[in-house]
Amino acid sequence: MILENRKALNILRDQKHKEMALRLGEDFDPKDGGRMHILVCGVAGCHSAGSMGIYENLQKKIEENGLQSEIKLISTGCMGLCAQGPLMVTYPDEIMYTHVEPKDVEEIWNSHVMGGQPVERLFAAESDGTKIAHALKDHSFYSKQMKIALKNCGLIDPMDIEEYIGVEGYQALALCLNDMDPEDVIDTMKDAVLRGRGGAGFPLGIKWESAAREMAPVKYICCNADEGDPGAFMDRSILEGDPHSILEAMAIAGYACGAKQGYIYVRAEYPVAVERLGIAIKQAHEYGLLGKNEATALMASIEGKRGEPRPKPPRSTEKGLFDCPTVLNNVETFANVPQIILKGTDWFKGIGTEKSNGTKVFALGGKIENTGLVEVPMGTTLRDVVFEIGGGVPGHLAFKAAQTGGPSGGCITAEHLDTPLDFDSLTKLGTMMGSGGLIVMAEDSCMVDIAKFFLDFTVDESCGKCPPCRIGTKRMLDITKKITEGKGNMDDLDELEDLAQMIKTGALCGLGQSAPNPVVSTLQYFKDEYIAHVRDKKCPAGVCVSMLKYIIMAETCRKCGICAKNCPVGAISGDKNTPYVIDQDKCIKCGVCMSKCPFKSILKNA
Amino acid sequence: MTCEKCQKEQAALQEIILKHKGTPGALIPILHEAQNLYGYLPAEVLHEISKGLEMPEAEVYGVATFYSQFSLQKKGKYRINVCLGTACYVKGAQDVLDKFKLRLMIDVGECTDDGLFSLEACRCIGACGLAPVVTVNGEVYGRMTVDKVDEILDKYEALAASEKEAEEA
Ligand SMILES: Cc1cc2nc3c(=O)[nH]c(=O)nc-3n(C[C@H](O)[C@H](O)[C@H](O)COP(=O)(O)O)c2cc1C
Ligand code: FES
Secondary structure, eight states: OOOOSHHHHHHHHHHHHHHHGGGTTSOOOHHHHOSEEEEEEOSHHHHHTTHHHHHHHHHHHHHHTTOTTTEEEEEESOOSOGGGOSOEEEETTTEEEOSOOGGGHHHIIIIIIITSOOOGGGBEEOTTOOEETTHHHHSHHHHTOOOSTTTTTTTSOTTOHHHHHHTTTTHHHHHHHHHOOHHHHHHHHHHHTOBOTTTTOOBHHHHHHHHHHOOOSOOEEEEEEOOOSTTOOHHHHHHHHOHHHHHHHHHHHHHHHTOOEEEEEEOTTOHHHHHHHHHHHHHHHHTTOSOTTOOOOTTSOTTSSOOOOOOSSSOTTTSOGGGSOEEEEEHHHHHHHHHHHHHOHHHHHTSBOSSSBSEEEEEEEESOSSOEEEEEETTOBHHIIIIIISOOOGGGOOEEEEEESGGGOEEEEGGGTTOBOSHHHHHHTTOOOTTSEEEEEETTSOHHHHHHHHHHHHHHHOOSOSHHHHHHHHHHHHHHHHHHTTOOOHHHHHHHHHHHHHHHHHOSSHHHHHTTHHHHHHHHHOHHHHHHHHTSOOOTTSOOGGGOOEEEOTTTOOOOOHHHHHOTTOOEEOOSSSOOEEOTTTOOOOOHHHHHOTTOOEEEOO | OOSHHHHHHHHHHHHHHHHHTTSTTOHHHHHHHHHHHHSSOOHHHHHHHHHHHTOOHHHHHHHHHHSTTOOOSOOOSEEEEEEOSHHHHHTTHHHHHHHHHHHHTOOTTOBOTTSSEEEEEESOOSOGGGOSOEEETTEEEOSOOHHHHHHHHHHHHHHHHHHHHHHHO
16 A cells, blocks of 8 residues: 555554554544454563463464454564563553463453453562552553653554554654755754764764765665674664664655665674564555665675774765765664654753753663663663662672673772763763663672673674784783683783773774773772782682682592592592592583582582 | 585575675675575585675685674584573573583584584573573573573484484384
8 A cells, every 4th residue: 555645644544543542541442443452572582482372372362252353462572571571461451461371371361351350460570579460650660761762662563564653653754754854854853962872872963964965976874783782682672663663764864864775784683673674664665655765785784895994084974885975873863763853852852861862771681680671761870770670689689780881881880879871971980871781790790700701792793904902802801811710910900901001092993992991990890809810819709610619528428429420521530448539620610510419528619 | 516405506506696696785695695595604605606796705705704693614403502692691601601512512613523413602682581591493492501401402312313213214
């Protein structure tokens, strides 16, 4: 179906909106969209944990009972509270079920769908165990959140363009094309001061303006969906849960900057995102919302070359992809654009802090109760995010630090828990917003080990073009490895600091320049932990295995020989008459002996 | 390359090359599709691609080795992938990976001699809520522990054995 004009778009919107009204908390008539909508999260952790089975069982129930017109079943994008997945929500009563298994469908169907009695045992739980029926409104994970970029994720069917249209989708594009000049669009974006959510925080309006100024026959709009932080998955979630919002924003960017082609860079590890984008693009073509000119090269490093940085200038807005002016924005950044156009800059500027407008999505992970995806106004404190929304550290362990900005970032310690999360406050603490990974570490996390982990990532990712990054990060990794293996000395700490300085100033691109940050930041706040490793040969958190020692207690050893038989490297010797001992030089600290000893005669770190 | 299967693959590869040839940035989509076809990128295939695109073999090789998505090594019947994303790492993914290495006696990027298992590490598959996470041929195993490694490997070994039996019968 081609939507010929704006009027056709609006007619479709009004019709779909009526059908979706019960999901949007509005008055509804069951004749339009049925009496109940059941939404099942179909992606990420929920998918992995078997949410497909829930969907299929519900579908069977609906078909068996011939209730297709009364009950609508939808597979959605991420609903956020991944830790308690698989998740499902029913509307209009907004009951959220957690940890749902396919076999629970029977009870949900009989008791709730048919009998009107929700199943309490599947309600979302607070960290103290309290069950919350209307979790989306009342659970502390959700109540402090504010959704702009994730507005439609978990609420609409990402594979159905009409659902997107029903929640004002493509209205912003229509508004731009009909009522705004490209300059108006750019002025609006400049006024909103939407800062890039990919990490650098550069204002989008200024970027668009300089691309628009270029006189070139061909320009490109690119979307960066390549999450450079190995624990952040918000961009992928937006692509999977609301792909049309990105297409609409890119089309708006194209109009504003005079570009006719767009590229979305998605990594091959995200096949679902690639598939859904493909479907979305096809639908947008079919409905006449995207022109025929847009080319897409999903999964491609677009020029088909090795990805290496180039010296600047020229800036990529002057000479980027295939040497043409190029606008590059991050997925989450784009997701904000249609709403700013529709709701206005005053609305947007009213959210967040003075210099960081709007919201930010964080991927909460690590030692935290409510792992998942959250969106909060800029300036929300770390304490609120970790303890209110995140439910705190599980297992009564003490909070040690939060790591933000991934391999380019640093850590925030307990004493800075009241830091507002915005671009500038984080930079001041020596870390950065990054793309929004927020990993919580507890007293049993080793800060040297985590610095080593991020260096390992950078060494992998370094393109190898400039020596400070290629050789320097490798050298830093070797040193941190040495330290975690108990072979470091105090000079190593100085060398780490020197190398960090040299790489920061000498590397060609942002990856290299920011690569030392995790080391610098952990050295700044947790130097005593480094010193414990190098001077006392101890890992206070008990993480670094090389510093662990397995010891057989001669007094209780019954000389059965089971440990020696199971040791994969033959490090244990002894016989019927002599107690068994572990050769510490050969031992690889796998712990097999300890787990196999029937008499609990083997101890760790005794 | 004379067997029937080889010839078919050969034809399919030429088709892939022809389909993309001439469009800017053709190399990476070709590598992707070739890898889907063969399961990995054997040296002969890289050679064919370089010939087909009239591009130096060094450049093809350079791109193929630059991106971690491409593998020049054969994969096992069961491809084990341990997530080493931050969320998984903080929750003990390294121990899980070490256990796989120990039990299979292979390193990351390698394949067992019997061709049954290959081992890889990746960065965040987006299932952080289930950390630490391992996938075997795409199937996800969440909240992994060292003990679960044995369970999983036992399961696939048994599966392979019963399949072999069925084949022989
Ligand atoms: C080390 C490093 C890591 C980055 N990681 C990401 C990332 O994960 N996602 C992203 O969109 N941009 C990332 N960027 C920023 C991009 O290079 C680019 O600036 C950004 O995508 C532009 O879009 P924005 O202005 O909307 O953020 C990273 C940059 C550096 C130097
Ligand atoms: S870090 Fe492993 S799934 Fe995200």
